[in-house]
Amino acid sequence: MMRFLRPARALRPALSAMILGVLAACATGPSTPPAPVESHPGATPSAPARPGAAIVRERSRWTPAQWSDLPGWESDATTELWPALLRGCERPAFDWARVCVDARAAGPMTDASARAWLRQRLDPWRVETAEGATEGMITGYFEPLIEASRKPRGPYRVPLYGPPADLASRNPYWTRQQLDTVPAAKAGLAGRELAYVADPLDALILQIQGSGRLMVQEPNGTQRLVRAAFAGHNNHPYKSVGRWLIDQGELRADQASWPGIKSWAQRNPQRLNDLLWSNPRTVFFREEALADPSVGPRGAQGVPLTPGRSIAVDPQSIPYGTPVWLDTTEPLSNQPLQRLVMAQDTGSAIVGAVRADFFWGWGTTAEQQAGRMKQPLRVWVLWPKS
Structure with missing residues (x-):
């Protein structure tokens, strides 16, 4: 993968190919x-x-x-x-x-x-x-449009992170599972929260696509449309969550579209972390102003x-x-x-x-x-x- 200053799409595989692992x-x-x-x-x-x-x-x-x-x-x-x-x-x-x-x-x-x-x-x-x-x-592929909150509230509890200060100190950096569970890994993310989304799969699709639009609710109640742009990743290989579901016998190949994956997650909330952790890669973002909503990434x-x-x-x-x-x-x-x-x-x-x-x-x-x-x-x- 490329360095952090390369454009986001240079690092993001196609959505359907990423889901299925069929290249x-x-x-x-x-x-x-x-x-x-x-x-x-x-x-x-x-x-x-x-x-x-x-x-x-x-x-x-x-x-x-x-x-x-x-x-x-x-x-x-x-x-x-x-x-x-x-x-x-x-x-x-x-x-x-x-x-x-x-x-x-x-x-x-x-x-x-x-x-x-x-x-x-x-x-x-x-x-x-x-x-x-x-x-x-x-x-x-597409640019996701996701509702978010500047601060954790109600269902908005899944953080999107900027690059950790110590990202360059480890190669590869912590895996997705370690960032969720290991105290030393979680400490590197403290204070790096850009916004919070309601669904872990929304955070995952942003990472797969490399960028996305956030309709962010600010603490004063106002809403602002911004872009979450690619700013780096943990240097672990992407593992297809769709392929994991197929290998687990949970979905057939013809069912492993993004809508099919989301439907499976809704039916199996107790296994959601297993699904997410099957992909060790985590992507970090930076926030960009979106003055003209008609302009793509x-x-x-x-x-x-x-x-x-x-x-x-x-x-x-x-x-x-x-x-x-x-x-x-x-x-x-x-x-x-x-x-x-x-x-x-x-x-x-x-x-x-x-x-x-x-x-x-x-x-x-x-x-x-x-x-x-x-x-x-x-x-x-x-x-x-x-």
């Missing part, structure tokens, strides 16, 4: 001979040296594609991408400076003119594994995420700041989800060529979608013309 995307071998390959060492791709050549990255290869290859391309509400694209241009990917200058200068557009603008400046590339597999997996690219238009990727497959065409389905309706998004984040479970994590936003609907999303995926990237 591998499904893949099939190529049905046609691979295209010629033009290898480019280093982390930044550039145009191939000859037409028809593929671009090779550390964990993927990109093969030339046609705009007609992108399923649903003509039906996308492409103007919805623009805020995410402009945010990505605050820290542009390699070779993107010219395109970003044009994007900032572009006037009002329709969906059709936005697509035409992109076609004039970018080329589509299909993303596949080194072996030529084109199908992978997409999961979802910062992803690994260092720019705010846009609901429905930002994804997390493996940066060794797709660089941050790259537009990505998704061909997948929604988790609840199984309706097509085909749209242009920006690669602006990552997570430790997001590994491989055709692998993504879809940012749903915040609130109840986002939680429901993210907690159930594990869909087949195909992707294409758009890259500046040479």
